[in-house]
Amino acid sequence: MSIEVKNLIKKFDDKVVINDISFHVNNGEILAIVGFSGSGKSTVLKIISGLIPYDSGEILTSDGDIAMVFQYSALFDSLNVFDNISFALQERKDLKHKYSMKDLQKIVAQKLELVGLSGIENKFPSELSGGMQKRVSFARAIVTNPNTILYDEPTAGLDPMSSTLIEDYIVRLKNETNSASIVVTHQMSTITRTADRVIMLYDGGIVFEGTPKELLKETNPYTKQFVTASLDGPMQLKA
Numbered sequence: 001m002s003i004e005v006k007n008l009i010k011k012f013d014d015k016v017v018i019n020d021i022s023f024h025v026n027n028g029e030i031l032a033i034v035g036f037s038g039s040g041k042s043t044v045l046k047i048i049s050g051l052i053p054y055d056s057g058e059i060l061t062s063d064g065d066i067a068m069v070f071q072y073s074a075l076f077d078s079l080n081v082f083d084n085i086s087f088a089l090q091e092r093k094d095l096k097h098k099y100s101m102k103d104l105q106k107i108v109a110q111k112l113e114l115v116g117l118s119g120i121e122n123k124f125p126s127e128l129s130g131g132m133q134k135r136v137s138f139a140r141a142i143v144t145n146p147n148t149i150l151y152d153e154p155t156a157g158l159d160p161m162s163s164t165l166i167e168d169y170i171v172r173l174k175n176e177t178n179s180a181s182i183v184v185t186h187q188m189s190t191i192t193r194t195a196d197r198v199i200m201l202y203d204g205g206i207v208f209e210g211t212p213k214e215l216l217k218e219t220n221p222y223t224k225q226f227v228t229a230s231l232d233g234p235m236q237l238k239a
Contacts, residue, residue: 008058009057033045071153085143
């Protein structure tokens with residue numbers, strides 16, 4: 001098991017945004033975390049990745065790197081693709097003296113080939129489409145061969161064809177790396193095309209856990225409202 005979250009609680013001031021949730025993700029598995037905006041999905045990712053602290057609970061991960069793919073790629077505009085992807089290898093204290101330039105060039109070329117973008121090392125983010133930028137961010141995320149990959153809204157802002165391509169690469173990277181992966185999303189295509197299991201958050205808690213097929217059955221009032229995008233149901237949009 002690569003990720004296990006036990007009784008996680010997170011507060012912002014007096015507001016509880018994550019309220020005693022528990023789940024696990026195995027190696028070679030993709031878990032989708034879904035829910036309406038403001039349900040705490042991205043907060044869970046930021047806690048697991050260590051970007052923000054939590055108040056109580058326990059997070060257990062296998063030894064190895066945790067990589068995060070941000071919602072809008074978050075590439076460095078002033079760096080070309082090669083330097084964006086190799087950034088961790090060049091700048092992290094435990095890695096910066098480990099690789100020669102020849103090694104770095106080989107590693108970056110391998111990662112770009114894996115995401116279908118061979119030969120663009122010298123291009124800058126401004127020269128790439130949104131979908132290409134997203135794939136470069138995938139290559140950057142896996143450059144340290146992580147055993148855990150976190151995706152925050154990976155298809156946000158993309159057209160349907162680009163979204164399908166990104167979804168295919170999420171599955172491909174899982175298969176290539178055997179990583180435990182978490183995908184935060186609200187898009188049904190991303191859920192059905194990538195996820196092995198799904199949890200739904202509302203008001204800080206888990207209101208559904210199951211497979212994508214079970215989600216689509218709409219036997220749970222929360223999943224029915226989510227799948228049909230209805231304003232009627234137990235979940236209320238909050239200001």
